[in-house]
Every structure is written in C-alpha cells, then in structure tokens.
Amino acid sequence: MSNQAEQERINHVYRQWHGGAALDRYAWHRPEIVRQAAARARVLAALLPATVGRDLSAVRAIDIGCGNGAFLRQLIDWGALPAHLAGTELQPDRLEHAHAHTAPGVRWHLGQLDDFADASVDLVSAHTVFSSILDEDLRRALAAQMWRVLRPGGWTMIFDFRYDNPRNPNVRKVSDVELLRFWPTETRHYRTLVLAPPLGRVLARLPRLLPELLETLVPPLRSHFVYMAKKE
Secondary structure, three states: OOOHHHHHHHHHHHHHHHHHHHHHOOOOOOOOHHHHOOOOOHHHHHHHHHHHOOOHHOOEEEOOOOOOOHHHHHHHHHHOOOHEEEEEOHHHHHHHHHHHOOOOOOEEEEEOOOOOOOOOEEEEEEEEOHOOOOOHHHHHHHHHHHHEEEEEEEEEEEEOOOOOOOOOOOOOOOOHHHHHHOOOOOOEEEEEEEEHHHHHHHHHHOOOOOHHHHHHOOHHHHHEEEEEEEEO
C-alpha cells in the first residue's frame, strides 16, 4: 500500500468515527473514560518533570494528531505557554474544535510536520496516532519526522496501544521493538496504564476500588503505554 493510499484510508476511518454511537462510547462523562483520563494524567505528571522539567513555561511542544486539543490544554493547565505550543491534525473539523476550545496563541496546522523547522521543539507527542497507521513505511516516516523537529535533549512522547484489538482491523499495536527501532536512544521511559477498554466498560458499573486494584496489581491487563525517548 502506498503512503497516499494509507493516508486516505486513515482519513476515511476517522471521518466515519466522528459522531454517533462511536463518539458516545468515548464521551468524557463515561466512568471508564474518566478513569482512563485520570490514569494518563498521573503517568504524565510523573514523567514530564523527569524529562522536560517541572517548569513547562519554556517548553516548546508539538502534538501530532491533536484531535480536540485535550493534551495541549493539559500542558497549558500545567504551566506551558500557548505561544510555545502547536497542534497538527488531518481532520479540519477536529482542528476547528481544538482552536475554538483552547487558549489563544496555540499554532494550529492542518497537515503533516513538513512546515516545522529542524530541531525546533523540546517535546513532540503523538497520542493513539501510530496504532491508526497500519503501513510500516508510513509509521517509520512519521517517527523520523518527529525526531527531525526535536532539538538535541528533547523528548518524544507516545501514548498508544500495546495490544491488537481483534474487533477493530483499523488499528495495530505498537510494539517495544518498533519503539526502539524508531527512536534508538539509551535514555527512555516506558509505563503501562489503563485497563483494556472492554474490561474497563464492564467494571465501570462496579465500585471504583476494584478496577483500580486490577490496574495496579495485574499489569498484563493494562492495554496502553506511555513511551518517552530522549534525543541525545
């Protein structure tokens, strides 16, 4: 499959995903979504001070596939300056939503990373982006672009799936081997988190302590990871 064909496939899948039952499944108020967001925030709140530093006011960052802008708003809440942040997206309606609901000053870009300069940012992130790319060459090309825009000493951040979803042929897990091949560096962090979504939805009806205990005590049940790699 050519890169262009793969990109068109991804665009088609995401256009179908917008709205309806799929959107309701991931609504912000659902208990399992609230728990996922809290788990991710806890991991990021531990990793960011250990990587880019505790003071985010000087950090320059790009979020790839920024969606509705949630991660960039999280960085702003934690002290990042909007003028130092950028979000890229391939879906115009999602980019418009992010722009409308985020503090002024963030740079919004429809398209790829081509317009961003070499070694220009301290942090480049991609949240559930790589699992949406089935083509290995396109994954490798995006990883190379992320490495290109990072300054020496900067960090990539990947939040994604560590398991395949047998019910969704449009996503593919991101393996440990791929992460090391994409960003070969000695300085890296890997954290697993979040109960597998089908299990999380079932347990959402039970007292909060049970899913939290399972997530803490049974690591194989965690379906996602956060990976950060430093550009030496």
